[in-house]
Amino acid sequence: MQNTNVRTGAPDTQGQMMALTSRIRQTPFSDRVEATGAKAFTVYNHMLLPLTFRSLEEDYYHLKEHVQLWDVSAQRQVEVVGPDAARLVQLMTPRDLSKAVPGQCLYAPLVDEKGGMLNDPIVLKLDEDRFWLSIADSDVLLWAKGVAYGMGLDVAIDEPDVSPLAIQGPKAEELAARVFGDEVRAIRFFRFARLDFCGRSLVVARSGWSKQGGFEVYLDNAALGGELWDELWDAGQDLEVGPGAPNLIERIEGGLLSYGADMTREHNPLECGLDPYCHLERDIDFIGRDALLDAARSGIKRRIVGLSIDSVDLKPCTTGWPVLSDGRVVGRVSSAAQSPHFGCGVALAMLDHGHWMPGTSVTVDAGGRDYPATVTALPFSQPES
Amino acid sequence: MQNTNVRTGAPDTQGQMMALTSRIRQTPFSDRVEATGAKAFTVYNHMLLPLTFRSLEEDYYHLKEHVQLWDVSAQRQVEVVGPDAARLVQLMTPRDLSKAVPGQCLYAPLVDEKGGMLNDPIVLKLDEDRFWLSIADSDVLLWAKGVAYGMGLDVAIDEPDVSPLAIQGPKAEELAARVFGDEVRAIRFFRFARLDFCGRSLVVARSGWSKQGGFEVYLDNAALGGELWDELWDAGQDLEVGPGAPNLIERIEGGLLSYGADMTREHNPLECGLDPYCHLERDIDFIGRDALLDAARSGIKRRIVGLSIDSVDLKPCTTGWPVLSDGRVVGRVSSAAQSPHFGCGVALAMLDHGHWMPGTSVTVDAGGRDYPATVTALPFSQPES
Numbered sequence: 001m002q003n004t005n006v007r008t009g010a011p012d013t014q015g016q017m018m019a020l021t022s023r024i025r026q027t028p029f030s031d032r033v034e035a036t037g038a039k040a041f042t043v044y045n046h047m048l049l050p051l052t053f054r055s056l057e058e059d060y061y062h063l064k065e066h067v068q069l070w071d072v073s074a075q076r077q078v079e080v081v082g083p084d085a086a087r088l089v090q091l092m093t094p095r096d097l098s099k100a101v102p103g104q105c106l107y108a109p110l111v112d113e114k115g116g117m118l119n120d121p122i123v124l125k126l127d128e129d130r131f132w133l134s135i136a137d138s139d140v141l142l143w144a145k146g147v148a149y150g151m152g153l154d155v156a157i158d159e160p161d162v163s164p165l166a167i168q169g170p171k172a173e174e175l176a177a178r179v180f181g182d183e184v185r186a187i188r189f190f191r192f193a194r195l196d197f198c199g200r201s202l203v204v205a206r207s208g209w210s211k212q213g214g215f216e217v218y219l220d221n222a223a224l225g226g227e228l229w230d231e232l233w234d235a236g237q238d239l240e241v242g243p244g245a246p247n248l249i250e251r252i253e254g255g256l257l258s259y260g261a262d263m264t265r266e267h268n269p270l271e272c273g274l275d276p277y278c279h280l281e282r283d284i285d286f287i288g289r290d291a292l293l294d295a296a297r298s299g300i301k302r303r304i305v306g307l308s309i310d311s312v313d314l315k316p317c318t319t320g321w322p323v324l325s326d327g328r329v330v331g332r333v334s335s336a337a338q339s340p341h342f343g344c345g346v347a348l349a350m351l352d353h354g355h356w357m358p359g360t361s362v363t364v365d366a367g368g369r370d371y372p373a374t375v376t377a378l379p380f381s382q383p384e385s
Numbered sequence: 386m387q388n389t390n391v392r393t394g395a396p397d398t399q400g401q402m403m404a405l406t407s408r409i410r411q412t413p414f415s416d417r418v419e420a421t422g423a424k425a426f427t428v429y430n431h432m433l434l435p436l437t438f439r440s441l442e443e444d445y446y447h448l449k450e451h452v453q454l455w456d457v458s459a460q461r462q463v464e465v466v467g468p469d470a471a472r473l474v475q476l477m478t479p480r481d482l483s484k485a486v487p488g489q490c491l492y493a494p495l496v497d498e499k500g501g502m503l504n505d506p507i508v509l510k511l512d513e514d515r516f517w518l519s520i521a522d523s524d525v526l527l528w529a530k531g532v533a534y535g536m537g538l539d540v541a542i543d544e545p546d547v548s549p550l551a552i553q554g555p556k557a558e559e560l561a562a563r564v565f566g567d568e569v570r571a572i573r574f575f576r577f578a579r580l581d582f583c584g585r586s587l588v589v590a591r592s593g594w595s596k597q598g599g600f601e602v603y604l605d606n607a608a609l610g611g612e613l614w615d616e617l618w619d620a621g622q623d624l625e626v627g628p629g630a631p632n633l634i635e636r637i638e639g640g641l642l643s644y645g646a647d648m649t650r651e652h653n654p655l656e657c658g659l660d661p662y663c664h665l666e667r668d669i670d671f672i673g674r675d676a677l678l679d680a681a682r683s684g685i686k687r688r689i690v691g692l693s694i695d696s697v698d699l700k701p702c703t704t705g706w707p708v709l710s711d712g713r714v715v716g717r718v719s720s721a722a723q724s725p726h727f728g729c730g731v732a733l734a735m736l737d738h739g740h741w742m743p744g745t746s747v748t749v750d751a752g753g754r755d756y757p758a759t760v761t762a763l764p765f766s767q768p769e770s
Contacts (some may be wrong), residue, residue, distance in 0.1 A: 018403035019425040019436045020703040021633075022719050023646035043428035046645055051404045113534055118527065137408060137431065140523035142503065146528045148536015149498055156570040176511065208483060248406075260431055261408035287534060318405040334407050361459060 007035065028163050028225025032233075036243040044074035044137045051336065053243045053291070057340055059250045062324045063212055067171035067243025069232055072216070073163035077332060078133040084153040085129045088144065093123070094269065094286050095277035100125045100317075105190040105205050109132075109269040109277050115291035116265040117272065118143055120257070122207060124192060124218075126204070132203075132218075133210045134164065134257035147287070165228060172214030172240045172244075179234040180204060182345035184215065196288055198224055199233075209246045211254035211379065213306075248316060249337040252346045255378030262304060262334040268292060270300050271350065273378065284337050303356045306376040307333065309345030309364055316337040317366070324363040325351050330355045335363055339380075345371065348381055386623060400425055407432060412458035413548050413610025417618075421628040428505065429522045430458035438541040441701075443727055445634045452556035453629025454617055455635065457594070457601070458548035462504070463479055463518040467540035469516045471747075473533055476672050478508070481664040485510045486490045490575040490590050492660050494654040495525065500676035503528055505642070507592060509603075517588075517603075519549065521644035534673070549601045556624045557599030563620040567587055569600065582616075583609055594631045596764065605641060631703060634722040637731045638764030639682040640691065645735050647689060647719040652675060654723045655685050656735065658763065670689045692718065694730030694749055699723040702751070708734050708758070709748040715740045718749055724765075729741035730756065731765055 018024075024103075025047040038050040050071055053059055053156040060066065080089055090097050093108040099107055104125050110118040110133075119140045133140055140324060145157050167176050176184040180195040184204060187193050192205035203218040220229055231242060257263055263272045270278060270292065280289070280296055307323070314336055321333040331351035339346040347364065355362060360375040395506055402424060403409075410432040411416075423435040435456055438444055449455065465474055475482050479494040485491055489510050493501040495518075504525045506518040518525055518572060529542050560568040565580040569589060572578050577590035586601040620627060642648055648657045655677065656661060665674070665681055692708070699721055706718040716736035724731040730737050732749065745760040 015402045016423075017400045018432075019400050019427050021427065021643075021646055022704060023643055023700055024427065024703075026704055038401075040402040042404050042409065112530060139527055142524055142528035143531045145497060146533075147535045148531075150537075152535075168711015179591065191651040258406075258408055261406055269716075301483075316405075317407055318409075319407060319411055322647050382441045 006089065007179065018043070023372065026343050027071055028222040029071040029073065029165060029229050031228040032226060033071045033243060039235045044133065045076045045139075047076070048076040049074040049245070050070065050243070051245045056248060056337070059244055060247050060340065061241075062074055062242050063210060063244055063247055063250055064154065065168050065170065066240040066242060067167060067169035067175045067236055068215070068242050069229060070166035070168055070208070070244050070246065072166050072228060072246070074118060075134045075136075075153050075164050076159055077145055077162040077218070078135055079131070079158050079160050080133070080144060080155055081130040082155040083129060084148070084155045085131055086218065088153050088155050089123060089131050089133070090284060090317055091147065091287050092144065092290055094278040094280065094288070095227055096284050097123070099285065102127050103191055103193070105192060105207050107190075107273045107277060110143070110273070111267065111269060111288040111292065113288050113291065115261045115268040115288040115295055116257065117267050118265060120263070120274070124203065126203075135183070138259065160220065161222055162218050162220045163222060163225065164218050166208045167217045167232065168208045168210045168214035168244065169212045171236075172212075174238045175232060175239055175241060176204070178217050179231050187215070198227060198371050200224070209256060210250055211256070212250070247345070249334070249339055252335055252337055253339060253341065253380045255348075255380070257334060267350065268295050268300070271302050271304065273304050298355070302352050303329065304348060304350050304378070305356045305358075306334070306378045306380055307338065307347040307349050307362070307364065307373040308342065308376050308380070309347055309371045309373040311338060311345035311371050314345035314366065314371070323351060324365060325355055327383060330362065332367075336366070342380060345373075347373070351375065394621050401656050403428070405492050409555065412456055412653075413552060413604060414456040414458065414614050417530045417611060417614040418628060428462045428686065430460040432461070434630070435460040435628070438631045440632070441633055442716065443723065444532045444629055444662045446596060447627050448554050448629055448632055448635055451625040451627060452552060452560045452599070452621055453552035453627050454614060455551035455553055455593070455629050455631065457551050457612075457631070460521075461521045461544055462500065462547040462603070463529055463545050464516070464545050465518070465521055465529060465540055465608060466515040468514060469533070469538040469540045470516055472752070473529065473538050473540050474508060474518070477529065478672070478676055479663040479665065479671050481667050481669050482508070483669065487512050488576055488578070490577060490592050492662060492712060494657070496654060496673040496677065497650065498673050498676065499679055500653040500673040502644065502652050503650060505644050505648075505659070507588065510648050511590065517547070519677050527635040529611070545605065547603050547605045548607060548610065549603050550591045551598035551599060551601045552617065553593045553595045557597075557679070560617060560624055560626060561589070564616050564655065572600070583612060587611075594641055595635055596641070597635070614640075633720070634724055636733070637720055637722055637733055638724060638726065638765045639731075641721060642689065642733065642767070647735075648650050652735065653685075655679050655680055656687055656689065658689050660717065677697045686737070687716065687734060687735050687737050689735050689763070690741045691762050691763045692732040692734050692747070692749065692758040693727065693765070694721065694732055694758040696730035696756050698725060699730035699751065699756070702732065708736060708752045709750060710727055710740055715747065717720045718751075721751070727765060730758075732758070735762065747749065
């Protein structure tokens with residue numbers, strides 16, 4: 001057997017060459033992303049999602065200081081519209097949507113009949129009978145269509161030509177205001193407005209997959225991708241606008257979970273710390289209610305927590321790393337990175353009962369090398385000084 | 386704006402660096418695949434799928450002459466089991482499954498209520514009440530679970546720990562017989578047997594995504610991946626066994642369609658030339674029946690065909706290429722490659738009515754460069770001499 005090791009490794013990350021085929025969809029911003037020097041991509045919802053531009057660390061510092069444009073087209077929209085739309089969307093999540101109003105964005109765990117996580121989209125309530133689910137990486141459209149078909153619901157479900165472009169970072173509001181007008185400043189967190197761009201009325205939400213603040217612009221015409229990118233790019237030159245992406249370090253520090261990595265169908269939302277979005281005590285009709293009530297009553301057996309790892313050059317976690325206590329496996333790390341801010345490794349891990357209290361000492365087996373680690377609450381916070 | 390072009394390009398293919406994260410699943414064979422020098426990967430069903438080893442052309446010639454091991458773990462299994470299993474699987478496909486027997490593999494288009502393609506798995510009938518759907522790239526599990534939930538069917542649906550390893554090429558039978566015994570020689574095309582490996586009884590089917598013949602071994606214990614690979618590898622040294630993968634050139638020549646590239650939810654199976662698997666005249670109950678009957682009655686408006694392209698160095702098609710007739714767009718190429726065998730470009734294209742007859746001349750706009758092309762039947766066959 002040959003022993004050619006083909007891991008070429010982009011800076012700060014482990015990688016492989018990805019063959020491009022027409023099965024992996026390009027985005028309305030792909031040429032701009034390429035032109036600005038994207039170094040590494042992933043595939044998300046059958047679509048390209050750029051992940052790294054300069055390096056994980058440089059992107060991290062830039063995001064926390066300036067403003068970035070993120071091609072997050074891969075957050076596809078599942079549109080649910082019709083007389084039974086509100087009923088179907090409520091059936092899909094334990095979060096109570098009865099008080100939601102048009103213009104509101106709602107983070108919503110989706111679960112199956114056993115309470116297992118299927119996705120964790122932002123639900124955009126466009127109208128009383130029209131919703132977008134801005135999804136993580138699974139084909140929620142098929143679940144929604146299956147349930148609707150089986151129950152005979154009166155809804156239409158489709159994936160519209162809508163591709164979010166995120167504007168993230170402390171200068172995001174200033175940049176967005178220059179292109180969309182001062183109206184963006186009035187948009188509250190997790191609310192959206194419809195603002196004009198090139199004669200179209202675009203959904204612009206104050207949201208995004210970072211803790212640095214910003215907006216997501218839901219472009220509803222792929223042909224305008226270049227124009228939207230360029231206008232924001234040109235308007236942000238003195239703000240040091242740069243290309244960016246959801247950043248592994250920043251999102252772990254912020255406790256943002258990645259569906260498919262940190263949580264899967266094997267986990268329920270209580271184990272994922274999503275209790276605030278599970279309104280089990282209210283009289284709402286959703287799939288998996290009995291299963292989640294059972295889980296809540298009997299108490300969960302494991303839970304996602306943060307880990308501070310005593311490391312100086314921790315590599316990202318590409319397979320689950322065992323977490324040990326007294327030599328026994330008590331959980332698994334799903335995401336990890338070296339944090340320049342905290343000066344240690346930061347990780348998300350699902351730990352068994354008895355081991356998840358902040359301050360608990362454990363050991364992480366990171367691909368054959370053991371590191372001491374301490375359980376922390378999420379999001380990570382500055383150690384007391 | 387910077388103008389760094391980051392397309393580094395593996396031989397014969399266009400590529401990008403792919404960042405590895407725990408969201409993209411490794412396979413039971415990933416270390417062997419890496420050790421044997423995989424040059425390019427894709428992501429398929431949220432899992433790594435190696436695509437290129439030496440080069441697209443070298444892999445092609447080797448496949449047609451010798452025998453290859455393919456890590457096709459990404460063909461995940463959707464297991465449907467229970468009293469309503471047969472009913473649910475039939476509901477999902479227009480193919481009549483009423484005469485299927487345990488031990489049979491059936492290629493089956495799956496369609497939604499509008500007749501749109503959702504996937505095209507091989508259905509393995511394990512028992513009267515137990516099926517595996519060996520799927521292409523979409524979350525069929527969510528569709529099956531949604532329909533089952535909505536209709537209140539008595540089935541359990543899950544993704545078991547089953548990862549297919551394909552043995553493909555003219556020497557595949559000889560190699561498989563050395564490891565699994567002469568029983569494999571008796572397995573008919575699209576049938577499977579249960580054969581012993583390391584004390585387990587594995588499903589071994591005469592099938593695979595090439596036209597060169599061979600088998601798919603459904604490994605049901607990820608921990609044995611290395612052993613299975615190594616035994617086949619060691620036993621095949623004098624057969625010149627090599628690592629391989631579904632080969633773009635070979636599968637286009639053979640007319641094998643890739644779901645998500647050549648056909649999507651926008652297409653019905655009649656447009657995809659899958660009429661032989663649509664038993665519309667029989668009295669079977671499946672989702673989308675009315676829609677497909679309508680489509681059949683009114684006649685389809687477009688159809689997948691082959692194109693022989695007058696080219697000498699055609700690059701793979703990573704976005705749809707327009708097909709023109711008299712300057713008007715009459716269709717779109719979804720997959721293309723330069724064929725060393727036919728000495729021309731070979732492509733799959735969906736063409737409008739009036740343009741799909743073999744012999745029709747068209748023009749392909751391959752990313753700004755025009756090529757003359759001729760419609761051909763599928764699979765491609767040797768030109769008459």
